[in-house]
Amino acid sequence: MPELRHNILTNQWVIIATERAKRPEEFGKKNKEGKVIPSFVQTCPFCPGNEKLTPPETFVVPGPKGWQVRVTPNKFAALSYQGERKRFIQGIRRTITGVGIHEVMIETPDHSKTTALLADSEVTTVLKTYLDRFAFASADSRVAQVVIFKNHGEAAGTSLEHPHSQLIGTPVITSQLRERLIGSLRHYDEYGECIFCRLLEVELKEEARLVCQTPHFVSLVQYAALTPFSMLIMPRRHMACYSEINDAELADLAHNLRVTLAKLYHGLNNPDFNYVVRTAPIENRGVKYYHWYISIIPRLTRTAGFELGSGMFINVSLPEEDAKFLRGIKVD
Numbered sequence: 001m002p003e004l005r006h007n008i009l010t011n012q013w014v015i016i017a018t019e020r021a022k023r024p025e026e027f028g029k030k031n032k033e034g035k036v037i038p039s040f041v042q043t044c045p046f047c048p049g050n051e052k053l054t055p056p057e058t059f060v061v062p063g064p065k066g067w068q069v070r071v072t073p074n075k076f077a078a079l080s081y082q083g084e085r086k087r088f089i090q091g092i093r094r095t096i097t098g099v100g101i102h103e104v105m106i107e108t109p110d111h112s113k114t115t116a117l118l119a120d121s122e123v124t125t126v127l128k129t130y131l132d133r134f135a136f137a138s139a140d141s142r143v144a145q146v147v148i149f150k151n152h153g154e155a156a157g158t159s160l161e162h163p164h165s166q167l168i169g170t171p172v173i174t175s176q177l178r179e180r181l182i183g184s185l186r187h188y189d190e191y192g193e194c195i196f197c198r199l200l201e202v203e204l205k206e207e208a209r210l211v212c213q214t215p216h217f218v219s220l221v222q223y224a225a226l227t228p229f230s231m232l233i234m235p236r237r238h239m240a241c242y243s244e245i246n247d248a249e250l251a252d253l254a255h256n257l258r259v260t261l262a263k264l265y266h267g268l269n270n271p272d273f274n275y276v277v278r279t280a281p282i283e284n285r286g287v288k289y290y291h292w293y294i295s296i297i298p299r300l301t302r303t304a305g306f307e308l309g310s311g312m313f314i315n316v317s318l319p320e321e322d323a324k325f326l327r328g329i330k331v332d
């Protein structure tokens, strides 16, 4: 019989379709096995030598090929850098001017690389860049929320192959983040504990869904994963905001993220995925009720009408088997 599991972080129900469940390795069958990606592509706007194809950079980490990480405003920005944030209310309609920040963070000069194939030190540089740009965007008085994310592959919504992440600072705080902040605050008030610290404690005790443990971080498949192999990377130390991370933790996160993604890369033939840094806004630094983390969502199945119509998901894999499979994939 299928089982319905409740995702305590997103407040969504998931049907774990045990009878329709596929073996973990089946999810890798249709992926990019054997595809050879060159290190340099003449027409790629993110490859070294093509810097003039992007807007002028806002942040650079120098490297042997001129730069190691390069940040520029998105040429096709979703929001405008210029202008004031203004709110209009007319009847039942609310409108806000589309101002904000939209940056692209080019993670390496090498076109053929992906996080799984970088050195830990290179991933550390990328994560440090997130810190800098998060602080920059958060300091803009028009910005209410900053989202850092990565789209890898077409099914994850990217058209550019060159490894990059993005940051969008929006002039409003979204209902998704607000509801999660309120939900975790309510849990804190009722139970006197951080819901995320508690979740991590339960997962560490049960062990069945753990993927990679490092001194400061734990990656795991969610108990009520909405989709196959949907994972979290959680800091062991309670921190509400990504900006609270220290240098030792940053280096450790780089290693954990790289190993976790390398398990996906080698285990499932480089699947498309998104990851998102889910953090409290900078003004909520230090609060006891929220706990930042990274969510990794491999794009192995499609979201269809039922999910759209209900907000409920059907997961055709078993989270415990997904985790066991990934633990068994050995990477350096």
Ligand SMILES: [Zn+2]
Pocket: 040, 041, 044, 045, 046, 047, 110, 111, 162
């Ligand atoms: Zn490129």
Ligand SMILES: [Zn+2]
Pocket: 194, 195, 196, 197, 198, 237, 238, 239, 290, 291
């Ligand atoms: Zn916590």
